[in-house]
Amino acid sequence: MQNIQNIIFDLGGVILNIDYTLTEKAFQSLGITNFNELYSQFHANDLFNNLETGKIGEDDFIKELKQYVPINITESQLKEAWNAMLLDFPLQRLQILQQLRNHYRLFLLSNTNAIHLAAFNKILERDRSLPSLGVFFDKSYYSHLVGMRKPNKDIYEFVLQENGLNPAETLFIDDTLPNIATANELGIQTIHLQAPRTIVDIFKPKG
Template sequence: MQGIKHIIFDLGGVILNINYQLTSQAFKNLGAKDFDKLYNQFHANALFEDLETGRVTPEEFLGKIKEHLPEGTTDQQIVDAWNAMLLDFPVARLQLLQQLRNHYDLFLLSNTNAIHLEALNKILEKERGIPSLAAFFDRSYYSHLIGYRKPEKEAYLVILDENGLKPEHTLFIDDTLPNIDAAIALGIQTIHLQAPKTILDIFRKN
């Protein structure tokens, strides 16, 4: 951590526990065929990418998804299936973020969407009594609000430019290798977080 002044965190798989298979299974249970070809951790077709960059609204997304589902499937059934991947916020990770804020500027950079953001904040409030992830970060950047998603370089540049961060003094932590590679290309310091390691393991050593 020598020379690091700022830390940018990914959300899913780093702070929030997620399981993509639960969403896959939920959609299969609704009658979707070949859902894994449409969406998984490492690939999303244009519809999901457009949702994550705000180019389609949640309502438009739900309408398009219905084309892959049996007639009569409700919006709420789709929302519930889409949110099934979102699990929990381990309290030790949230406590770590609070501790790190005493020493570093903390930022969040997440490929997410309006449906997931609403759901994950509800999870946080229900579990921990905290209404928003904003409580843990100096600033939060969500792909559907900034119009760019990782690994697009613009997603990182928005944070660097708006906050006057120097890449060499900035650490980026993510669990997806293409996102890490994109940050490295911009001169940002990185840690590729791979299960079963967690952010607690990273900072326990420093």
């Protein structure tokens, strides 16, 4: 950390606990027994990519999902199933962010969508009485709002240029290897965070 002036954090799996299997189970309970198959298909036909880059909104996304579920399933049930993967914000992680703000410029860079943004802000409000993660960061970048997503280079370059960040003085923390690889290509310092290790383990005081 000697030369680091800036830290860019991923959200899911780094600050927010997530479990994708819970969304799979939630959709199965709605009658979608082949959710994994559909999930792969939606990736292949760019549905999720378009959702995460803001090319389609939540209404279009839900409309697409409705084609694959029993007719009696409501929009709110679909959203609830889609959000099932979002768990909690461990207090220690938020405390670490608060401490780091005194020493570094902090940024959030997340592949997400409008449905999840509203949901995890509600979790944060409910559990920590905070309206958004903005209190911890100089700036937050959500893929669906900027029209770009990781691991494409353009979103990293956008964050670097908009904030005048030197890649060599910038640390990026993410739990997904392709996202780390792109950052490395641009000269950004990286940590590939893998469970059970957390940001608390990385930044807790030595001794």
